[in-house]
Amino acid sequence: MRKVNYLVGNSKFSLDPFEPFSKDVCNFLNNLSNELNSVKNIKNYPDLKALSFWCRSKNILKLKNNFNSEKNRVGLGMIFHVTPANIPTNFAYSLIFGLLTGNSNVVKVPSKNFEQINTISSVIKKILKKKNSFLKNKITIIQYKNNNEFTKKISSLCNARVIWGGDQTINSLRDFKIKERAIDITFADRYSFCVMNPLKIERMSDFELKNLVQRFYNDTYLVDQNACSSPHLIVWLGRKSKNFKERFWEKLYNLVKTKYKFTESAPIEKYTDLCKYALSIGNIKSVETFENLIYKIKLKKIDKNNHDHKGKWGLFFEYDLKNLNEIKHIVNNKYQTLTYYGIDKFLLKKFVLQNNLKGIDRIVPVGQSLNIGLLWDGYDILNILSRGIEVR
Amino acid sequence: MRNQNQFSKEIYKLTKFHYNNSKEYKKIVDLLYSSKIKEKIESIPFIPAKLFKDIDLKSVPDKDVFKILNSSGTSSGKPSKIYLDKENAKKQILVLNEIVSKILGKKRIPMLIIDEKKDILNSKKFDAKTAAILGFSLFGNNYHYLIKDQIIDYKNLNNFMEKYSNTNFFIFGFTSYIYEYLLKNLDNKKIKKDFSKGILIHGGGWKKMEEIKMPNKIFKKKLKEKLKLEKIFNYYGLIEQTGSIFFECKECSCLTTSKYSDVLIRDKNFKILKNNKKGYIQLLSLLPKSYPGHSILTEDMGEIVENDCSLCSGKKKFLVHGRAEKSEIRGCSDV
Numbered sequence A: 001m002r003k004v005n006y007l008v009g010n011s012k013f014s015l016d017p018f019e020p021f022s023k024d025v026c027n028f029l030n031n032l033s034n035e036l037n038s039v040k041n042i043k044n045y046p047d048l049k050a051l052s053f054w055c056r057s058k059n060i061l062k063l064k065n066n067f068n069s070e071k072n073r074v075g076l077g078m079i080f081h082v083t084p085a086n087i088p089t090n091f092a093y094s095l096i097f098g099l100l101t102g103n104s105n106v107v108k109v110p111s112k113n114f115e116q117i118n119t120i121s122s123v124i125k126k127i128l129k130k131k132n133s134f135l136k137n138k139i140t141i142i143q144y145k146n147n148n149e150f151t152k153k154i155s156s157l158c159n160a161r162v163i164w165g166g167d168q169t170i171n172s173l174r175d176f177k178i179k180e181r182a183i184d185i186t187f188a189d190r191y192s193f194c195v196m197n198p199l200k201i202e203r204m205s206d207f208e209l210k211n212l213v214q215r216f217y218n219d220t221y222l223v224d225q226n227a228c229s230s231p232h233l234i235v236w237l238g239r240k241s242k243n244f245k246e247r248f249w250e251k252l253y254n255l256v257k258t259k260y261k262f263t264e265s266a267p268i269e270k271y272t273d274l275c276k277y278a279l280s281i282g283n284i285k286s287v288e289t290f291e292n293l294i295y296k297i298k299l300k301k302i303d304k305n306n307h308d309h310k311g312k313w314g315l316f317f318e319y320d321l322k323n324l325n326e327i328k329h330i331v332n333n334k335y336q337t338l339t340y341y342g343i344d345k346f347l348l349k350k351f352v353l354q355n356n357l358k359g360i361d362r363i364v365p366v367g368q369s370l371n372i373g374l375l376w377d378g379y380d381i382l383n384i385l386s387r388g389i390e391v392r
Numbered sequence B: 001m002r003n004q005n006q007f008s009k010e011i012y013k014l015t016k017f018h019y020n021n022s023k024e025y026k027k028i029v030d031l032l033y034s035s036k037i038k039e040k041i042e043s044i045p046f047i048p049a050k051l052f053k054d055i056d057l058k059s060v061p062d063k064d065v066f067k068i069l070n071s072s073g074t075s076s077g078k079p080s081k082i083y084l085d086k087e088n089a090k091k092q093i094l095v096l097n098e099i100v101s102k103i104l105g106k107k108r109i110p111m112l113i114i115d116e117k118k119d120i121l122n123s124k125k126f127d128a129k130t131a132a133i134l135g136f137s138l139f140g141n142n143y144h145y146l147i148k149d150q151i152i153d154y155k156n157l158n159n160f161m162e163k164y165s166n167t168n169f170f171i172f173g174f175t176s177y178i179y180e181y182l183l184k185n186l187d188n189k190k191i192k193k194d195f196s197k198g199i200l201i202h203g204g205g206w207k208k209m210e211e212i213k214m215p216n217k218i219f220k221k222k223l224k225e226k227l228k229l230e231k232i233f234n235y236y237g238l239i240e241q242t243g244s245i246f247f248e249c250k251e252c253s254c255l256t257t258s259k260y261s262d263v264l265i266r267d268k269n270f271k272i273l274k275n276n277k278k279g280y281i282q283l284l285s286l287l288p289k290s291y292p293g294h295s296i297l298t299e300d301m302g303e304i305v306e307n308d309c310s311l312c313s314g315k316k317k318f319l320v321h322g323r324a325e326k327s328e329i330r331g332c333s334d335v
Helices: A023-037 A046-054 A057-066 A090-100 A115-130 A133-138 A148-157 A167-173 A198-202 A206-219 A242-259 A266-280 A304-308 A324-330 A345-354 B004-021 B023-032 B086-104 B128-139 B154-164 B175-185 B207-211 B216-227
Strands: A005-008 A073-075 A078-082 A104-108 A139-143 A160-163 A183-186 A191-196 A231-237 A284-290 A294-299 A315-321 A335-341 A362-365 A386-388 B067-070 B081-084 B109-116 B125-127 B140-148 B169-174 B198-203 B231-236 B246-248 B261-266 B279-285 B295-305 B317-323
Touching: A005 A115, A023 A046, A023 A057, A023 A090, A023 A115, A023 A133, A046 A090, A046 A115, A078 A090, A078 A148, A090 A104, A090 A115, A090 A139, A090 A160, A104 A133, A115 A133, A115 A139, A133 A139, A160 A167, A167 A183, A191 A198, A198 A242, A206 A242, A242 A284, A242 A294, A266 A284, A266 A294, A266 A315, A266 B023, A266 B295, A284 B023, A304 A324, A315 A324, A324 A345, A335 A345, A345 A362, B004 B023, B004 B261, B067 B128, B081 B086, B086 B128, B086 B198, B086 B246, B109 B128, B109 B154, B109 B175, B125 B128, B128 B140, B128 B169, B140 B154, B140 B169, B140 B175, B169 B175, B175 B198, B175 B207, B175 B216, B207 B317, B216 B231, B261 B295
Parallel strands: A078 A104, A078 A160, A104 A139, A160 A183, A191 A231, A191 A335, A231 A315, A294 A315, A335 A362, B067 B125, B109 B140, B109 B169, B169 B198, B198 B231
Antiparallel strands: A005 A139, A073 A386, A284 A294, B067 B081, B231 B246, B261 B279, B279 B295, B295 B317
16 A cells, blocks of 8 residues: 555544544544644744634634534544645644544644644644544545555545545545445535625725725635636626725725735736637627736626636636626526625525525625634535434 | 847837737736837737647638647647748748758758658647758758657767768757756767767757756766767747747857847736846747747846857847746645
């Protein structure tokens, strides 16, 4: 068998389940939060800070109180997590979901050496050594490349797989059998968009607008607009207000100009995408650019394969709409996150439920598109990764 | 001295031609450049090289297409497609002739090709390497191929050397092949003559050299040491602009423009950069007429050089630093 690198734990990992939100896990997460917070240079890693904030005891307690008042649930056993290459802290959330639901975990992390992965792993190791012997063989973090034998073995042992990383990863994992009662949770390629009310924003102060734009930036540029929950399409809902929209883009441009750094090949690839879309989409009203930093393509009409039109590094599609129902026919099960500003969230909820839409799993305010929670991609993770016992 | 004015005028004329004859090009100019074509060379719209991989770009009717050039397409899997009509293909040969004859002279000389022999005469489609060999074979005669079934054909090589190594002869190949076969694999003990009268021209396929991290200077030095080759000329060019290639200056090793070509260096917002500043390479050529490839944004990084080299003074010259680095993009894509 090819080499497997154990960042935490070893080949003697546990296959056993335990009680969800156990005291051991809650303590562990509290320790993790504190230890991460005291890591040197943490302020250079906003993602580590966010992780630390997520596992703070107050948040965990809140989740615990919301979960399973009947106390009739237990974990599934061992969960095999396959985590994505490009979001360095994602594996930690996946692991935490597994722990909270009362499962032992084998977590495959990207083989690329991210500082964040090493930091989190060494913090976990430290905590397990000192304080948390119960969890010792229940957290195993591994790195390996092209090792089908190992993937096959872990797949055959686990009770659930949590597969991140998009369609290609999912399909390659599907080649390896899991047990009859085992399940897969798959996070496939998704499409996300944003709805804003121009009138609301027209009345905003400069300060408020700056704040909104910062939140929009966090949803998009912070991850090269390449997270599954980053919006590609901006829908301006309601009465037309050209002025405001210009204000919004201008402000965004000012922010991007000072904050965003292109990788070397990005401007060429982004420009190529723009040319490609200019030629392949029929319903373009106009194209506007702010240097290479913001490209936007204004659409005259939205067509059914809208979900195939994705931007990266700040390439947006823009569309004016009077009534959301005009676009209900384009929403399919590729649609994940709808971020909103200046619009009643209950209206949006109604839009999804009353039309029985196949897509849109998340309706969250602008700025929260990346905030991962226990209801993600349409999955109620706490319930799926634990077993409920009927007692009559 | 370079007549920049004349070049600008002609490239402007050519841009208008493509605008009027290629509906794809027109659409890009309409949408991305507000339908404006300005005469200033810096304002000429440019097409990203990669677009030729995804979209058929033509400025002539289908019936006039006479040959299709394909790039190797190694990086993305898809090859570029360049549609040539007869006139364009002819112009490529004429200009290549003009540029290369400054190195090789006007007379054909015996030619050693660092590749395998392929039957290409009846094919309408050509890949970049085949097109280059075919183009350069116009400067040679008595063709001999170095490679047979992927190994060096010493019998054929010695045959060639026996006959021609006392006169000037021409060696041609892709850079990666020159490295692989002449520098790495060739066993000096198995050849009877030396290469001191050879003139080597190589180009393309430099991704390999980037991989093994061998700079051009070292490559040249090693070739000189091993084969006693004195005359080595590297060229740079795009398959989208076949013909108007850029040769290295023998003195300062900078690439030089010809009267058919120009180069601009742009920053990350595509603003023109000053000389000696590294940026994205845009190449212009007066040749592409059957397809809108006259102004191309390459995937390479480089800089315009100002120096006091006596040999190429008065010419516009530049250096290529290699492909723009493709760093890992953020976001939740594949493992």
